[in-house]
Amino acid sequence: xxxxxxxxxxxxxxxxxxxxxxxxxxxxxxxxxxxxxxxxxxxxxxxxxxxxxxxxxxxxxxxxxxxxxxxxxxxxxxxxxxxxxxxxxxxxxxxxxxxxxxxxxxxxxxxxxxxxxxxxxxxxxxxxxxxxxxxxxxxxxxxxxxxxxxxxxxxxxxxxxxxxxxxxxxxxxxxxxxxxxxxxxxxxxxxxxxxx
Amino acid sequence: xxxxxxxxxxxxxxxxxxxxxxxxxxxxxxxxxxxxxxxxxxxxxxxxxxxxxxxxxxxxxxxxxxxxxxxxxxxxxxxxxxxxxxxxxxxxxxxxxxxxxxxxxxxxxxxxxxxxxxxxxxxxxxxxxxxxxxxxxxxxxxxxxxxxxxxxxxxxxxxxxxxxxxxxxx
Numbered sequence: 001x002x003x004x005x006x007x008x009x010x011x012x013x014x015x016x017x018x019x020x021x022x023x024x025x026x027x028x029x030x031x032x033x034x035x036x037x038x039x040x041x042x043x044x045x046x047x048x049x050x051x052x053x054x055x056x057x058x059x060x061x062x063x064x065x066x067x068x069x070x071x072x073x074x075x076x077x078x079x080x081x082x083x084x085x086x087x088x089x090x091x092x093x094x095x096x097x098x099x100x101x102x103x104x105x106x107x108x109x110x111x112x113x114x115x116x117x118x119x120x121x122x123x124x125x126x127x128x129x130x131x132x133x134x135x136x137x138x139x140x141x142x143x144x145x146x147x148x149x150x151x152x153x154x155x156x157x158x159x160x161x162x163x164x165x166x167x168x169x170x171x172x173x174x175x176x177x178x179x180x181x182x183x184x185x186x187x188x189x190x191x192x193x194x195x196x
Numbered sequence: 197x198x199x200x201x202x203x204x205x206x207x208x209x210x211x212x213x214x215x216x217x218x219x220x221x222x223x224x225x226x227x228x229x230x231x232x233x234x235x236x237x238x239x240x241x242x243x244x245x246x247x248x249x250x251x252x253x254x255x256x257x258x259x260x261x262x263x264x265x266x267x268x269x270x271x272x273x274x275x276x277x278x279x280x281x282x283x284x285x286x287x288x289x290x291x292x293x294x295x296x297x298x299x300x301x302x303x304x305x306x307x308x309x310x311x312x313x314x315x316x317x318x319x320x321x322x323x324x325x326x327x328x329x330x331x332x333x334x335x336x337x338x339x340x341x342x343x344x345x346x347x348x349x350x351x352x353x354x355x356x357x358x359x360x361x362x363x364x365x366x
Contacts, residue, residue, distance in 0.1 A: 159350020
């Protein structure tokens, strides 16, 4: 995620300065170098490397899906248009998922009135395990069982946890894989909640 | 004079104690977020010498001739269906008794010198509940040539994103 941001900023600066020559051009080269160094620095940071893959669906429209939740109610992603959606792929065997989920519960309570909707997708092989966790963790947001097809729709969910932030217009704005920084997710979510 | 000295010392000790509390509390908080899985069943129980890196395994799989390992996925069935290393076989989640039993049943039919590579990639290495029990099971059965694929984050980031071959489905 931070790699993309750094690279994008570098590219924007480069385009605006491209026609210039002489010392200014050298300065542009310097900026490219700086962007490259920033990118390398971010790559060296294991926590954010995972969010910088080439096949991520970030800045694309979130693939539509309709599922029946563990509470037997329909979960239609399209119905949440106008809200910021935190889409969490998790499983009961995934320890980092269990660490994150209490925060998602707290965020749903705190930011729900501002337009946040958390949706959980369990990738457990056995729905009974997900149902057990649903009650044990007192999840206050809808959860459906996922499958390989849904994972494919979201660019391939080959490991957990994987979390997407979708803006009010239905566009994916961020993807976090592995041990994400929860503060970073919250800050991004707050920023999306402020946008209309 | 002496009283002043004692007061200053007390303040210094108090300040140091407060700083220590901040340090310990902050450290504990950061550790509380993602506590790595440790102990006999963790991925860390696999000896370093028995790990194989993704690029090394990929080279091995791409090479012509014999000497290719039997690749066993010992994690989630659903993730296996979505994508698994080409040619690998699903065994079962080794963190669960059923999965471990399936591994034992499968391995019982193999020669102890069989070259086997185990992998999971369900979640970050320091949280993987499967590869440790799977490796320990084969080791205790007397298998002498077992490696575990080291996937620091997951199969997507450490295998698929590098362009190495994945298959879908059962």
